[in-house]
Amino acid sequence: DAKTTQPTSMDCAEGRAANLPCNHSTISGNEYVYWYRQIHSQGPQYIIHGLKNNETNEMASLIITEDRKSSTLILPHATLRDTAVYYCIVRVFSGYSTLTFGKGTMLLVSP
Amino acid sequence: SAVISQKPSRDICQRGTSLTIQCQVDSQVTMMFWYRQQPGQSLTLIATANQGSEATYESGFVIDKFPISRPNLTFSTLTVSNMSPEDSSIYLCSVAFSGGSYEQYFGPGTRLTVT
Numbered sequence: 044d045a046k047t048t049q050p051t052s053m054d055c056a057e058g059r060a061a062n063l064p065c066n067h068s069t070i071s072g073n074e075y076v077y078w079y080r081q082i083h084s085q086g087p088q089y090i091i092h093g094l095k096n097n098e099t100n101e102m103a104s105l106i107i108t109e110d111r112k113s114s115t116l117i118l119p120h121a122t123l124r125d126t127a128v129y130y131c132i133v134r135v136f137s138g139y140s141t142l143t144f145g146k147g148t149m150l151l152v153s154p
Numbered sequence: 155s156a157v158i159s160q161k162p163s164r165d166i167c168q169r170g171t172s173l174t175i176q177c178q179v180d181s182q183v184t185m186m187f188w189y190r191q192q193p194g195q196s197l198t199l200i201a202t203a204n205q206g207s208e209a210t211y212e213s214g215f216v217i218d219k220f221p222i223s224r225p226n227l228t229f230s231t232l233t234v235s236n237m238s239p240e241d242s243s244i245y246l247c248s249v250a251f252s253g254g255s256y257e258q259y260f261g262p263g264t265r266l267t268v269t
Binding site for chain 2: 126
């Protein structure tokens, strides 16, 4: 699987949008971008994934650049409960490929 | 989605002993995975457990140290054998369904401390 690069930490004010960047310059054509988050003392939680089009669900939006070398996860209205480590992962779209976790971004949402 | 439970949620064990961690899923799943998360670190895949076949271990993990069972499509166990303090970690079970978007779901983890 391709490697990803994320900032170590970010801060965000409650109620504001949190924009978490991820670089994946070596991504292959058959690899998707997945985002997970891990709230302290819990197992990772799936957020969203995409191939090349922008995606939105009830949790977040995923913006993937046209060359697919980077992406941004957007939490439109961050709350204190969004404080977590966010992992950007690229993987082949297959039930037989697993998730390889990097160090992620620690997002701290403050009042 | 899937609801995953793990037992025990935490344990404190003496070095040299073994602990078996159970993972139960509320629906049948194709793939089950075991991860380790050492203190302050990210998750590392230990092995993939398929029903009816031997588990596939990642580099650095061996069956003698981490034997895995997968007797059916909703249950798996991971044993941490002959424990040392370096085995103190959170052990997480994860599952994925065939078809769909191949999302992986994670259990709450088992926090193991070896003294």
